[in-house]
Amino acid sequence: MSKIIAVANQKGGVGKSTTAVNLAAYLGSRGFNVLCIDSDPQGNTTTAFGVKKKAVRASTYDVLTGKVRIQNAIVSTEFENVSIVPATEALAGCEIELINYENRMKRLKMQVLTCREDYDYIFIDCPPALGLVTINALVACDTIIVPMLAEFFALEGLSQLVNTIKIVRSNYNATLNIEGIVFTMFDGRLNVANDVVMEVEKYFPNKVFSTKIPRNVRLSEAPSHGKPIMYYDRSSKGAEAYELLGHELLGEPLELPKKKRRGIFSFKK
Numbered sequence: 001m002s003k004i005i006a007v008a009n010q011k012g013g014v015g016k017s018t019t020a021v022n023l024a025a026y027l028g029s030r031g032f033n034v035l036c037i038d039s040d041p042q043g044n045t046t047t048a049f050g051v052k053k054k055a056v057r058a059s060t061y062d063v064l065t066g067k068v069r070i071q072n073a074i075v076s077t078e079f080e081n082v083s084i085v086p087a088t089e090a091l092a093g094c095e096i097e098l099i100n101y102e103n104r105m106k107r108l109k110m111q112v113l114t115c116r117e118d119y120d121y122i123f124i125d126c127p128p129a130l131g132l133v134t135i136n137a138l139v140a141c142d143t144i145i146v147p148m149l150a151e152f153f154a155l156e157g158l159s160q161l162v163n164t165i166k167i168v169r170s171n172y173n174a175t176l177n178i179e180g181i182v183f184t185m186f187d188g189r190l191n192v193a194n195d196v197v198m199e200v201e202k203y204f205p206n207k208v209f210s211t212k213i214p215r216n217v218r219l220s221e222a223p224s225h226g227k228p229i230m231y232y233d234r235s236s237k238g239a240e241a242y243e244l245l246g247h248e249l250l251g252e253p254l255e256l257p258k259k260k261r262r263g264i265f266s267f268k269k
Contacts, residue, residue: 003143005124009128016126017040023145027081033119037123106136109139124141138173142176147184181204186212212241213241218236219236
């Protein structure tokens, strides 16, 4: 049975899509069969996998509104063992439409249950808001990865997300849990960054990934070429960081081959 992971944070610009795309690509390269569900109207995950939105015939919007079965919306990517349910601008109006549907909190879960046996991992890239689309993702998933910046205001956003998780757990998904919190665009030279990490580790012991994703030019360039970072520049710091995050997600030692080791990313768990 697959593991379903939502990548969520109501803050925008924290690396949700980047994390979903690059973890999916890495796990696919390891031989796992992976599905990404893009539930963000911006469609960044769709773009990052090189899928042309104008050519999309069925999207996450159609899946949530019941216009198609999820199997008919899945698109194969050119990257090893990775498929995607793409998102288009139509998803922006889905929040209003879902209000009138029965089981509006569980519509994605009902669809995902019909295909989860076909995949080892399913990632759901959530929009930067705690609306019905995000709630659908939290109801459908097993665990949540929370990308966040090591900045003071990010702590407030994390608190709001945790409250939402408690509500979802109490009413719709009793086994929902946080897989881990990953710091993105991280600069360990900044005192505030390290202070925020310590604060989060204090309140979420054993829930903060050891791997920190650094600011990296090649990582920010990759989506414009429609490629995950490991296919765009495998020797970059960004590629190495997401490879290590993949190791950590799989419960493996945090170690790369010697020729790949680069500074702070060469430690063991």
